[in-house]
Amino acid sequence: MAALDPALAEHLDATQVARLESYFDFLRIPSISALPEHAGDIRRAAEWIAAELTRIGFQHAEVSETPWHPIVYADWLHADGAPTVIVYCHYDVQPVDPIDLWTTAPFDPFVQEGRVIGRGAADDKGQLHMHLRAAEALFATRGRLPVNLRIVFEGEEESTSASLPGWLEANRGRLGADAVFISDTGFFEGNVPALTETLRGMLYTQIDVVGTPTDLHSGSFGGAVENPANALARIIGDLKDRDGRVLVPGFYDDVRPLDGAARERLAALGFDEESFRATVAAGPLHGEVGFSVLERIWTRPTLDVNGLWGGFQGEGSKTIIPAHAHAKVSMRLVADQDPDDLFEQLKAYVAQVCPPGVTASVKLLGTGRPVRTPMDHPVARAAASALEATFGRPPVYIGAGGSIPVAAMFQDQLGLPVVLMGFTNPDDNAHAPNESMVLANYETGIRTICVLWDALGDGTFA
Numbered sequence: 395m396a397a398l399d400p401a402l403a404e405h406l407d408a409t410q411v412a413r414l415e416s417y418f419d420f421l422r423i424p425s426i427s428a429l430p431e432h433a434g435d436i437r438r439a440a441e442w443i444a445a446e447l448t449r450i451g452f453q454h455a456e457v458s459e460t461p462w463h464p465i466v467y468a469d470w471l472h473a474d475g476a477p478t479v480i481v482y483c484h485y486d487v488q489p490v491d492p493i494d495l496w497t498t499a500p501f502d503p504f505v506q507e508g509r510v511i512g513r514g515a516a517d518d519k520g521q522l523h524m525h526l527r528a529a530e531a532l533f534a535t536r537g538r539l540p541v542n543l544r545i546v547f548e549g550e551e552e553s554t555s556a557s558l559p560g561w562l563e564a565n566r567g568r569l570g571a572d573a574v575f576i577s578d579t580g581f582f583e584g585n586v587p588a589l590t591e592t593l594r595g596m597l598y599t600q601i602d603v604v605g606t607p608t609d610l611h612s613g614s615f616g617g618a619v620e621n622p623a624n625a626l627a628r629i630i631g632d633l634k635d636r637d638g639r640v641l642v643p644g645f646y647d648d649v650r651p652l653d654g655a656a657r658e659r660l661a662a663l664g665f666d667e668e669s670f671r672a673t674v675a676a677g678p679l680h681g682e683v684g685f686s687v688l689e690r691i692w693t694r695p696t697l698d699v700n701g702l703w704g705g706f707q708g709e710g711s712k713t714i715i716p717a718h719a720h721a722k723v724s725m726r727l728v729a730d731q732d733p734d735d736l737f738e739q740l741k742a743y744v745a746q747v748c749p750p751g752v753t754a755s756v757k758l759l760g761t762g763r764p765v766r767t768p769m770d771h772p773v774a775r776a777a778a779s780a781l782e783a784t785f786g787r788p789p790v791y792i793g794a795g796g797s798i799p800v801a802a803m804f805q806d807q808l809g810l811p812v813v814l815m816g817f818t819n820p821d822d823n824a825h826a827p828n829e830s831m832v833l834a835n836y837e838t839g840i841r842t843i844c845v846l847w848d849a850l851g852d853g854t855f856a
């Protein structure tokens with residue numbers, strides 16, 4: 395197994411105090427991407443990072459302009475014969491509201507009970523800072539890196555990454571690499587080291603059902619004219635059966651079947667379904683029959699109505715046949731489902747099941763592709779080995795029911811495998827008051843990153 399080079403260990407042990415000061419300096423910049431009054435802080439954070447990258451030993455460090463917040467790029471490409479990895483993190487943070495629930499000022503970080511408390515401590519400035527310090531340790535002890543790195547640090551992640559797709563396209567020429575390494579995820583429950591293997595994608599639609607040009611009197615016309623709200627309810631009923639299976643023809647055709655080994659790995663996580671249910675005070679859990687909760691959330695697609703309206707919504711009664719009715723319907727997708735293909739299949743199916751007398755149309759509101767890391771890829775295997783070498787136990791492989799849009803952008807636009815390894819603790823309060831990073835995760839994680847780059851550089855995982 396890979397191990398931490400003693401010279402690196404010594405350097406990192408000797409620089410801990412300065413490292414924490416630098417971490418705090420970085421967190422003190424209120425780089426909130428959503429709020430226009432913080433645009434200057436966003437730029438200040440980008441410039442701070444670019445200066446650090448240059449000082450450490452990277453080349454071509456640049457605050458690269460986009461239509462909105464800049465992306466920080468740098469590279470170091472002199473490890474002949476070694477792989478090239480794009481490292482992605484983001485330096486913007488969420489707004490701090492509700493401010494009165496913070497026990498201290500969000501941009502005045504401090505350490506309490508082994509945790510760094512402050513906005514961005516975990517998501518994602520803490521992890522970005524870990525990558526800076528790991529590279530710094532390598533440059534300081536050897537004057538070089540064991541692998542070729544291209545740094546891409548974004549400033550709009552918390553605000554939909556609007557500029558990233560265009561920037562990736564425009565910079566394609568300098569983004570050649572073997573893999574993308576994203577540190578914007580975290581450990582599993584119990585603070586267990588984890589690699590994120592799957593992220594679900596998304597197909598978001600709106601179904602509009604139209605009958606007559608205006609509402610009709612339900613006494614004069616009820617029973618003789620099709621009601622768009624009734625028709626919409628029937629269409630929705632036809633989208634999914636009572637066993638939780640989506641009925642759109644072809645919906646499951648490209649879903650990768652879950653093999654026995656994968657199911658055993660998920661079962662071994664010992665996920666507590668009852669406490670999952672209890673945290674949201676839900677009734678008995680319901681989902682696709684034949685699958686556990688983790689299997690449903692991480693490995694199976696689903697379909698949900700997110701909003702539903704039409705007809706009279708006020709107090710009391712109004713006897714009408716509404717002229718139209720509407721629903722927002724979204725689908726969470728898994729590899730290798732294609733949202734564009736599924737949209738066409740959904741449209742055809744809705745047209746087929748729509749009752750006569752009304753017309754139904756389906757509008758596309760958004761898509762995101764599912765992501766799946768090939769865990770036999772050298773970067774993924776080296777990452778697992780580095781986690782085990784530094785945290786003392788092999789990582790568990792987890793998924794996310796939601797999406798990380800940037801992961802899909804890198805995967806789809808650059809056609810590169812994406813490895814998701816992050817170090818935040820599951821109770822990090824990301825996006826919430828009193829965000830925190832377990833200091834031991836931060837410190838050990840820096841060593842993990844060093845071991846990872848060394849393991850990739852020495853060819854062990856070629």
Ligand SMILES: [Zn+2]
Nearest residue numbers: 517518551578
């Ligand atoms: Zn993040």
